[in-house]
């Protein structure tokens with residue numbers, strides 16, 4: 522029996538350590554042991570130390586026991602047993618109290634009058650374990666109602682909306698750091714100085730031969746006016762630079778040379794040129810590009 526307790530104590534301690542590690546590190550989607558592999562080492566040390574303590578305590582116990590005289594041993598056994606007995610008695614009593622059952626010999630006191638073809642009914646008290654559980658649910662209902670319907674605690678719907686909002690922030694954060702994922706559908710106008718500067722250097726390195734350094738146009742069209750052959754706005758410009766212009770016009774598909782995030786930067790830079798006055802602007806080509814619904818003046822580069 523003592524060995525069973527020892528094993529339970531060791532296992533319990535290790536389990537407690539695991540739970541504590543998990544709670545304190547608050548890592549929701551990964552286990553703490555995946556993030557910090559050295560925790561395995563600490564866990565191992567805890568296990569070995571607990572094992573060592575249990576073994577030496579057990580050994581000490583049996584040595585002391587053997588060193589007793591036979592009378593002292595009998596005395597010791599007796600007190601141990603009566604302690605155990607008292608503990609068991611306590612549990613038995615608690616169990617009986619929770620059931621509150623009439624002993625079979627006194628059932629006559631609670632039998633009801635009616636008699637259905639010889640079948641009769643006992644009027645037992647409600648078992649206290651059940652009754653207290655019932656009271657607890659009533660109290661809980663009040664606490665719940667006051668908390669959620671009077672003081673306006675977050676309801677399930679609100680919790681859901683909060684989680685969705687948090688997830689959206691996380692997605693936006695993820696997209697910011699994973700620009701390689703950009704496609705025509707997901708690209709958005711970049712307005713940060715660093716992105717526009719990067720876009721400018723891509724432009725100066727690749728595009729000025731045909732579009733001029735100020736975007737005024739040469740072989741390629743003027744990029745500073747409101748007229749676009751292939752459509753304005755970040756999505757169209759991103760697409761044009763990625764896939765190239767109409768065949769045979771000279772605007773190649775830049776996706777083989779530029780990464781999607783570089784294309785987004787240079788496209789945003791091109792749109793930031795809108796409204797500037799180049800030295801020798803080319804005549805407008807294409808159509809006046811209207812802001813589409815869903816696009817703001819922002820995404821048009823104004």
Ligand code: HEC
Pocket residue numbers: 723724727728729730731732740741742744748749750751752753758761762766767768770771772773775787788791806807
């Ligand atoms: C070899 C010359 C050449 C180079 C280099 C070049 N382009 Fe072009 N670009 C053109 C031509 C020609 C067109 C017109 C395409 C058509 O009419 O289909 C064009 C069209 C465009 C358009 C669409 C304009 C509109 O009115 O719809 C954009 C945007 C553009 N280029 C951006 C760039 C960017 C950014 C670079 C550098 C990464 C670049 N181009 C490099 C020749 C060039």
